[in-house]
Amino acid sequence: MFTVDAIRRKVEKVKKAEKAERRARLHQQEANGEEVNEDEIEQSDVDDVEDYMFTDRTVTTKLSAKKALPYRADRLPLAATTNKGRRNTDETPPLVVPSDDDRNDDDEPVVIRRHVLKANVTRIVIEDNVDAVTITLSAFKKRGCDDDNDDGSDGECDGPMQPKYQKGSDGSSRPRVKDFDDATQEVLTITIAIFRCMVSTEAPFPDTSTFEIEMAQQAWKKACEQTGLNVMVMTTLIKMIMKRTSHIRGELKTKVRGIIQSFYGFQSGENKSAILRNCQRAEDLKDGYSFVYEDPAMKKGLYKSEIIQMVINDMWFANKHDEGVRYHGYFNPMPVVTIALVLAAVECGIDEWATGIKEDVPFTAASYKEVYQAHLHCLHDFEKHTINYGILRKRCNLWHGNARFHSGAEPISKTTVPALDMSAFEAAIREWEESETNDSDNEAVPGMEGA
Secondary structure, three states, X not given: OOOHHHHHHHHHHHHXXXXXXXXXXXXXXXXXXXXXXXXXXXXXHHHHHHXXXXXXXXXXXXXXXXXXXXXXXXXXXXXXXXXXXXXXXXXXXXXXXXXXXXXXXXXXXXXXXXXXXOOOOOEEEEEOOOOEEEEXXXXXXXXXXXXXXXXXXXXXXXXXXXXXXXXOOOOOOOOOHHHEOHHHHHHHHHHXXXXXXXXXXXXXXXXXXXXXXXXXXXXXXXXXXXXXXXXXXXXXXXXXXXXXXXXXXXXXXXXXXHHHXXXXXXXXXXXXXXXXXXXXXXXXXXXXXXXXXXXXXXXEEEOOOHHHHHHHHHHHOOOOOOHHHHOHXXXXXXXXXXXXXXXXXXXXXXXXXXXXXXXXXXXXXXXXXXXXHHHHHHHHHHHHHOOOOXXXXXXXXXXXXXXXXXXXXXXXXXXXXXXXXXXXHHHHHHHHHHHHHHHHHOOOOOOOOOO
């Protein structure tokens, strides 16, 4: 006696056979080039898919055999390194178990693999509580310099020292120079000074962050050579150095602001006539770059405006210990880039009075990079046009000489000439030869002592 399920399965089997026969017939007609109804082909394909759909039959599954999970220590992969945050070395390394999708039933038992560090690891992570950077062991021969070696004995390190950072007690999250060890502080302080000079004379508005990073790395290398210390540069230190780019522009803007009002005669107050005069004054100064002339009204004395020298003096040559004196190699003669930067800052200062009332106008790269580039282009054109006369070159030498005099430092010619020249050395040789001759003449002749 047939059950309902058995009858239904038999009916479905007959239907499937009919569908298969219809599909075969349609495909045969299509192969013979006969006209075939496309709707019938689509319907046959759908029927084909339906053959593989699930039914409501209940299938009893069997539990698979338990698979052993033995521990094996002979296959230990290298642990992946990370450069985010501080890792707790006391934590148990994670266990890695292959999924069932990656294995067949006939595979060997699952191996639990524990991630551990090997002795010959080629990459390490150096952390500084604020940021971390991944470096390779090829950068140094052994661990950064500590006071003692691993065996407890004192000794010199072959590789660069690792900067040591200690967060300040005031709770500040920003790293500061004083938060690092003494060696790092010494190198970092000189690096910042060199980097400031490079920004002021080479790239006050860097085109890319990559170029800015390269400048910071070059400054760090020069500082290490100057101090004789080999300290490893880290990401946090690079970021601290690069912040000085915007600091330079902000500081220069502050210097200009203290000069420009009295120099050009801008007046503060709400008096309408004063406001109108300020507006007209700012407009006249910017018309055709009149402010770069010694006489803006007559446009005479191109690039002879006294404000250029005044800004240079206050910014880099305030005293004999200022950056322009200590690192005079960057400023002698005064670079054209520096002059363009000064002129862009002066123009920014004039823009603050454009409405007649003094308003704060930030000296940012977004607003004044193109202004700086325009001044730089004009300076290069002026230099090319007057190349036979060397006007700009002589003016750059004059700017530096006046600035150094303003600082109170001695002229470079006096500080670089040796105290003794070659003539003094030649005279010393002649004196020595004469003394040797006199000594030989005064020696007693043998056998004549009793004469």
